[in-house]
Amino acid sequence: MYNYTDFDAAFIQERNAQFRSQVERRIDGSLTEDEFKPLRLMNGLYLQLHAYMLRVAIPYGTLNSRQMHKLADIADRWDKGYGHFTTRQNIQYNWPELRDVPDMLDALAEVQMHAIQTSGNTIRNVTADHFAGASADGIADPRPVAELIRQWSTDHPEFQFLPRKFKVAVTGSSTDRAVTKAHDIGLRMVERDGEAGFEVIVGGGLGRTPMIGKVLREFLPREDLLPYLESIVSVYNVLGRRDNKYKARIKITVHENGLEDIRARVEERFALVRPLFTGVDQQMLAAIESDFAAPKFREKSLATFESAYTNDPVFRSWADTNVSDHRAPGYAIVSISLKAHGATPGDATSEQMREMAELARAYGHDELRISHEQNVILPHVHKSDLPAIHARLKAAGLGTANIGLISDIIACPGMDYCALATARSIPIAQEIATRFDELKLEHDVGPLKIKISGCINACGHHHVGHIGILGLDRAGVENYQITLGGDGSEDASIGERAGPGFSAEEIIPAIERLVLAYLDLRSEPAETFLETYRRLGLAPFKAALYPETQANAA
Amino acid sequence: MARAFTPKVVTANDLLKGDVIYQTADGWTRNLALAEVLTDEADADLRMIDASQQTDRVVGVYLADVDASGGTPKPTHFREDFRATGPSNYAHGKQEAQAHV
Ligand code: HEM
Numbered sequence: 001m002y003n004y005t006d007f008d009a010a011f012i013q014e015r016n017a018q019f020r021s022q023v024e025r026r027i028d029g030s031l032t033e034d035e036f037k038p039l040r041l042m043n044g045l046y047l048q049l050h051a052y053m054l055r056v057a058i059p060y061g062t063l064n065s066r067q068m069h070k071l072a073d074i075a076d077r078w079d080k081g082y083g084h085f086t087t088r089q090n091i092q093y094n095w096p097e098l099r100d101v102p103d104m105l106d107a108l109a110e111v112q113m114h115a116i117q118t119s120g121n122t123i124r125n126v127t128a129d130h131f132a133g134a135s136a137d138g139i140a141d142p143r144p145v146a147e148l149i150r151q152w153s154t155d156h157p158e159f160q161f162l163p164r165k166f167k168v169a170v171t172g173s174s175t176d177r178a179v180t181k182a183h184d185i186g187l188r189m190v191e192r193d194g195e196a197g198f199e200v201i202v203g204g205g206l207g208r209t210p211m212i213g214k215v216l217r218e219f220l221p222r223e224d225l226l227p228y229l230e231s232i233v234s235v236y237n238v239l240g241r242r243d244n245k246y247k248a249r250i251k252i253t254v255h256e257n258g259l260e261d262i263r264a265r266v267e268e269r270f271a272l273v274r275p276l277f278t279g280v281d282q283q284m285l286a287a288i289e290s291d292f293a294a295p296k297f298r299e300k301s302l303a304t305f306e307s308a309y310t311n312d313p314v315f316r317s318w319a320d321t322n323v324s325d326h327r328a329p330g331y332a333i334v335s336i337s338l339k340a341h342g343a344t345p346g347d348a349t350s351e352q353m354r355e356m357a358e359l360a361r362a363y364g365h366d367e368l369r370i371s372h373e374q375n376v377i378l379p380h381v382h383k384s385d386l387p388a389i390h391a392r393l394k395a396a397g398l399g400t401a402n403i404g405l406i407s408d409i410i411a412c413p414g415m416d417y418c419a420l421a422t423a424r425s426i427p428i429a430q431e432i433a434t435r436f437d438e439l440k441l442e443h444d445v446g447p448l449k450i451k452i453s454g455c456i457n458a459c460g461h462h463h464v465g466h467i468g469i470l471g472l473d474r475a476g477v478e479n480y481q482i483t484l485g486g487d488g489s490e491d492a493s494i495g496e497r498a499g500p501g502f503s504a505e506e507i508i509p510a511i512e513r514l515v516l517a518y519l520d521l522r523s524e525p526a527e528t529f530l531e532t533y534r535r536l537g538l539a540p541f542k543a544a545l546y547p548e549t550q551a552n553a554a
Numbered sequence: 555m556a557r558a559f560t561p562k563v564v565t566a567n568d569l570l571k572g573d574v575i576y577q578t579a580d581g582w583t584r585n586l587a588l589a590e591v592l593t594d595e596a597d598a599d600l601r602m603i604d605a606s607q608q609t610d611r612v613v614g615v616y617l618a619d620v621d622a623s624g625g626t627p628k629p630t631h632f633r634e635d636f637r638a639t640g641p642s643n644y645a646h647g648k649q650e651a652q653a654h655v
């Protein structure tokens with residue numbers, strides 16, 4: 001895993017000292033809120049509905065056990081004993097007090113973490129496939145590249161005041177688990193004629209104008225990455241609209257100017273920028289890569305695994321649902337669900353964080369990942385250790401076997417915390433999960449992604465949910481709009497609006513009707529919800545959602 | 555045509571704690587029931603100016619509608635209801651403090 005250099009450590013220390021004095025000057029009245037707000041946002045500090053919120057970056061979602069322990073300690077000491085893992089591989093603390101935040105940042109720095117560029121119109125925390133370097137389907141580990149981008153973009157003088165926030169995601173696998181097509185820039189590591197490079201996707205995004213990213217360059221040689229990224233961002237920096245914040249993201253720049261025009265401008269800029277990169281970046285990358293060397297995989301008997309798998313149905317169900325194929329023989333990837341039925345999606349208590357850290361230390365080569373689906377991953381586990389891991393997860397309330405199923409819901413904080421929200425999202429997620437647990441249907445229903453946002457900003461990815469739910473305020477009442485057929489994978493698509501919204505009371509029965517209709521409509525149990533939807537289109541699902549309208553029309 | 559002025563309270567977040575506070579005749583309270591209800595528009599404007607100047611104490615001052623018909627002010631919109639209570643997934647925020655009374 002990447003280790004801070006002396007330069008990194010000194011930089012963070014200085015930033016933290018600056019912020020400490022800014023907080024002091026805010027408290028003693030020498031800074032007004034208007035002056036202070038951009039400064040606190042640059043350091044990940046928001047003011048939400050009930051309290052401040054500190055957003056901490058977990059670069060490309062990778063943590064070691066010491067870092068996870070520190071996150072737990074911070075939750076206990078300065079928050080309410082828990083943290084919220086988000087779709088952007090960050091952790092959010094919902095209850096810090098202003099005076100304590102500098103101490104929290106210093107505590108983070110002790111384990112090489114920070115909250116810089118988790119907000120503001122900068123290049124944000126670079127996200128990556130949470131199975132990076134572990135999955136059987138990966139061609140390369142995207143994290144060294146993500147780290148290189150992080151170093152290049154952090155405090156980049158030209159890119160501190162972009163027209164709007166800028167999000168980059170990287171994957172090293174043909175299976176897209178990083179939603180690259182919904183990012184300002186998505187990078188897919190590819191190979192051509194034995195040469196390593198990237199497919200560069202630009203102009204994806206969600207929010208009020210959702211767009212699927214477009215391919216700007218089919219093959220970019222690996223060593224051209226930073227100059228090419230620099231060219232894209234600098235074209236956007238000049239061309240991106242600053243007159244209207246709703247039109248400021250690069251997706252609109254691409255949409256308004258056309259992909260061809262953007263491509264020509266980027267290539268023109270690239271011709272100027274490329275010679276300025278003398279290869280130092282590639283030396284840095286080589287050094288970073290050695291930090292990400294794969295662990296030494298062990299060879300061990302699989303007997304304990306096989307016997308538990310045969311004899312313990314609870315273990316078997318969990319292993320079938322939460323364990324994925326690893327590239328090393330005898331190894332597996334464990335997804336720990338932070339979606340116990342009825343719990344808040346993405347929340348973990350400090351005790352749970354510590355237990356996950358200890359499991360990583362004992363069985364997982366000291367590595368943890370945070371997924372954009374708000375779960376925690378142990379990426380390198382020998383199968384013989386799975387029964388022991390499962391037993392400890394179960395005891396910690398972390399044994400839910402629901403990865404990829406209907407109760408593995410993404411939900412943004414919504415109006416329970418967020419000042420921008422138009423409705424709540426968490427209780428809707430809790431109720432759907434509880435209801436389908438009661439029905440004992442979720443394993444029968446199979447892969448189904450529900451994603452919920454509490455406003456049009458779409459932090460909960462509802463546009464790319466197989467079932468998306470968007471909470472709105474309709475004349476002072478919470479109202480929930482359903483979209484269908486969205487997909488955040490390599491076949492990304494934006495969901496279609498199903499029709500009029502539902503009240504908070506109606507939305508759970510509506511989802512139930514929808515899912516029961518799917519069970520009737522699917523051609524065979526192996527046909528997933530999304531496949532059925534793609535085969536049949538909106539009409540039969542609409543009929544299930546709005547039975548009265550059907551009856552009236554008849 | 556000027557719309558009739560509906561009852562309001564001045565509300566904000568506390569600078570240090572970040573939690574929701576309401577203006578009273580002589581300061582601030584964390585309890586909506588104790589807030590000063592404003593029924594006159596000119597008066598409300600003055601109270602807003604007063605509150606907005608207290609930048610070393612409060613953040614994000616605005617006027618929120620209330621229903622004062624029962625004697626104590628109550629939220630008219632669900633957002634203000636959550637602000638006055640706390641999140642619905644945990645008994646944190648104001649509801650927690652109230653439970654400890
Ligand atoms: C203080 C709370 C938050 C605020 C104020 C906030 C604000 C916003 C805004 C304004 C947008 C729309 C940007 C645009 O369309 O240009 C947005 C998008 C987004 N946010 Fe948040 N957000 C918050 C919390 C979160 C959380 C908790 C997550 C992760 C669970 C998250 C992840 C995202 C994602 C994935 C998008 C859509 C992707 C895109 O940028 O197009 N946000 N957010």
Ligand code: SF4
Pocket residue numbers: 412413414415418419420421422453454455456457458459460
């Ligand atoms: S989608 Fe809206 S409600 Fe949800 S976190 Fe984002 S800004 Fe807040």
